[in-house]
Amino acid sequence: MPQKATSPKYVRLTGEERRARLIEAGLACMARGGIQEFTVDKICAEAGVSRGLIIHHFGSMNALLTAVYATMYDGSTKLTRDLAPGETRLAALLNAFFAPEVFNREAFNIWLTLWGQISINPDLRDEHRVQYADYVRDVADAISEVAVARGRNVDADALARSLVCLIDGLGIQHCIEPTSMQADDAKAACRFFLLPHLGSF
């Protein structure tokens, strides 16, 4: 006795929506097991679709990886865009960097994996160059703003480049051994780093 309204065998989405979900699934796999879990089988299982979809929507696994990288970068920078009620932009940036959505094990597991790929994969390298330059400039501007307000003369660019490296290193440490480097510790370390140059902000 056939049902009149059979449940559909699959949910059909727009290409854009499906791509977003595959990227999300890719991020989940990467957070769980690095590049070794970033495979067709694992990602499609995570997304609940058949193996054919990644190639259909992205053309190759490498293209999906690039998309994942872009998404990760957008996600981080977006959080730092809209903020600052009464605080300085620099303080707001730091708060954003060390918010739980950004500063957590999963996220840095992903970053660690992606950084490892950047120096290998030319596509990622190019994407990275632009994104990273913007990121550093953002931080440098925020530092500059405080320095000007305080009447201090600092090399905002050099300071920003170091600070950004410090943040990366703190994140890695948190990822590898969370208890030894928690968000508050990391934020304090950044403030401590800036303190002699900018005073409190």
Add this chain to the structure above:
Amino acid sequence: MPQKATSPKYVRLTGEERRARLIEAGLACMARGGIQEFTVDKICAEAGVSRGLIIHHFGSMNALLTAVYATMYDGSTKLTRDLAPGETRLAALLNAFFAPEVFNREAFNIWLTLWGQISINPDLRDEHRVQYADYVRDVADAISEVAVARGRNVDADALARSLVCLIDGLGIQHCIEPTSMQADDAKAACRFFLLPHLGSF
């Protein structure tokens, strides 16, 4: 016409020597292509031996990976052991960290790969805990030494933990985009980081 003294089909080494060469080959592959090039085929080809040797000498690829990690750590810390003619231990440490043998693209490509594995592979994790703690204590002691000599009161431990993260971050940046962060820049950044707390040293 058979030769009396035929050239041997392979060179036979002691287990220890062969293991060392396989580790070296593994490092070379990892530097070249991350964990994805760290495979039986690639490593054995690099070492110029047949595919069976890794299992024979290490039992598993995972064991080779652990050995590679240990070797990498030993190599870095050994360079920081024997030095200091008239300079402070801290200055000597910094010089060692940013020496070409330690601070270069290949090395940080390997570190990036290994860090990515640490948070996944429990064996590596345990090994890392001990090594890293020693490393930080070393740096903290060196900072303390300078602080005492200068009569300054600093939290050497916190400073060391931050400095170590900063160094990691600087290395990553150098690895990803060498021209934007060279050894001298990185060393200067560390000195700049310590300057307000310790003065020049």
Add this chain to the structure above:
DNA sequence: GCCACAACTATACGGTAGTTCAACAGAGAA
């Protein structure tokens, strides 16, 4: 010279990688 042992080669095996492709099916247009 011969033996015994360990280093080494060579190949096989089951599993899984990324990609290709023909066929199926949901959804909007006519």
Add this chain to the structure above:
DNA sequence: TTCTCTGTTGAACTACCGTATAGTTGTGGC
């Protein structure tokens, strides 16, 4: 309803993964 487009399935393909193992060969002790 029927057509068309395209998202989607699922199996097939080649290549390579790590591991296991049988057989070969170099070497040092007797």
